[in-house]
Amino acid sequence: MTDLHPPVLAVSTVIFALRPDVESGFMTLWLPLVRRTRDPYLGLWALPGGWLPPEEELSTAAASTLRETTGLSPKYLEQLYTFGDLSRSPGSRVVSIVYWALVQSTEADLAAVDENVQWFPADRLPELAFDHNHIVEYALWRLRTKVEYSRIAHAFLGETFTLAQLRDVHEAVLRRALDPANFRRMIESTGTVVDTGLRLAGVPHRPPRLYRYNDSHSIAEGPLGSTVGWPETPLQTTPHSPRSTT
Amino acid sequence: MTDLHPPVLAVSTVIFALRPDVESGFMTLWLPLVRRTRDPYLGLWALPGGWLPPEEELSTAAASTLRETTGLSPKYLEQLYTFGDLSRSPGSRVVSIVYWALVQSTEADLAAVDENVQWFPADRLPELAFDHNHIVEYALWRLRTKVEYSRIAHAFLGETFTLAQLRDVHEAVLRRALDPANFRRMIESTGTVVDTGLRLAGVPHRPPRLYRYNDSHSIAEGPLGSTVGWPETPLQTTPHSPRSTT
Secondary structure (H helix, E strand, C coil), rough: CCCCCCEEEEEEEEEEEEECCCCCCCEEEEEEEEEEECCCCCCCCCCCCECCCCCCCCCHHHHHHHHHHHHCCCCEEEEEEEECCCCCCCCCEEEEEEEEEEEEEEHHHHHEEEEEEEEEEEECCEECCCHHHHHHHHHHHHHHHHCCHHHHHHCCCCCCCCCHHHHHHHHHHHCCCCCCHHHHHHHHCCCCCCEEECCCCCCCCCCCEEECCCCCCCCCCCCCCECCCCCCCCCCCCCCCCCCCC | CCCCCCEEEEEEEEEEEEEEECCCCCCCCCEEEECCCCCCCCCCCCCCCCCCCCCCHHHHHHHHHHHHHCCCCCCCEEEEEECCCCCCCCCEEEEEEEEEEEECHHHHHHHHCEECEEEECCCCCCCEEECCCHHHHHHHHHHHHHHCCCHHHHCCCCCCEHHHHHHHHHHHHHHCCCHHHHHHHHHHHHCEEEEEEEEECCCCCCCEEEEECCCCCCCCCCCCCCCCCCCCCCCCCCCCCCCCCC
């Protein structure tokens, strides 16, 4: 399809959380989807998103979509890629600026869901609206090849965590089992985590040690500033119903 | 500034080539800029770009801009980032999808220039139109932190090259001198280059060896496909005068 109207702009989000797989019990990546309530693709699941409001910063629009869909604040929100293929949307041309967010699984458990918002395992998605299967594939590839592993893993965890919890994150992202002793050596050699001296509560026999991220282990930030934490633009508080747009 | 018109879309390009610094003679990064011939920012230099034509793929639009400005085909053309801050353009809101390209210095020497297109050293730019200084800074940061060094360096070189030429690329990008012996060991340990058995012609005494990239040393490609070489979409051949847009 093409027409000669100017392309219109949308912002969509891919929101990853770690949750146990229903069948295997292993931690896997999940993401929330929104059911389309209008054409095109009426009834299909789609990434949360919406038209870019003319007066809203890009990252603010992405954060609003995330909060409206899941009730969550992400620890990691970053621009992923802009998708603008001519064939991606029937009718008029839509260019989508896609952000991705990583949220903690404890937060994800609390996220509001209803019949039009549901979480799906990332590797067993139904056919999605538009090119959204392709977008999720691209996000998964970026997650798996991203070099700042520790930082990404951090976004899925709380302030303190056990090495087993950290290994769960790496295993879920890489989709393969990691040897616990090798993993411990690899993590210790990078110096990215610090032993807090505390141990996991509620475990009577040999409770595992709790670690935290080493804040002095700085990660190169680009001139666009930190991508961990909220964007500095003020958040809008007007609630909307979840939207899905190309 | 904000208004309630829909944001409009532009595509701009940051085109890097390696050329000798005029003063020091060392290889440094240069980029072509286009002089603005209308308001806003009349007379200032800007990144080559233009409005996104409704019927053109994003990468095709970026490639057209590049060819119209410099007459060059890039070996490396990739989407960099989408800039959409409310304050980046006076008047109506413009969201710019920015691509970056790396070209060979021998090609860059042949590039068409006139009074409205000139090459500038990347670290000594004048004040540019819009947020274009900021965009160039971001592109330089990405270039310097990019992990696929060898692949990036490749885009600046011909099919065969000496280790000194390869070191020139690394030094220009990193902006620091590298020890030749350490550099040789580092490159040899990665297995990314192969000795062709040939030597540089025209050098009578101990001509240096020529290397080429090891094609079997595969680099992870994303589901968006290779970013080296031309996009697969057919190139448009209608010539335009160089444009610059937000």
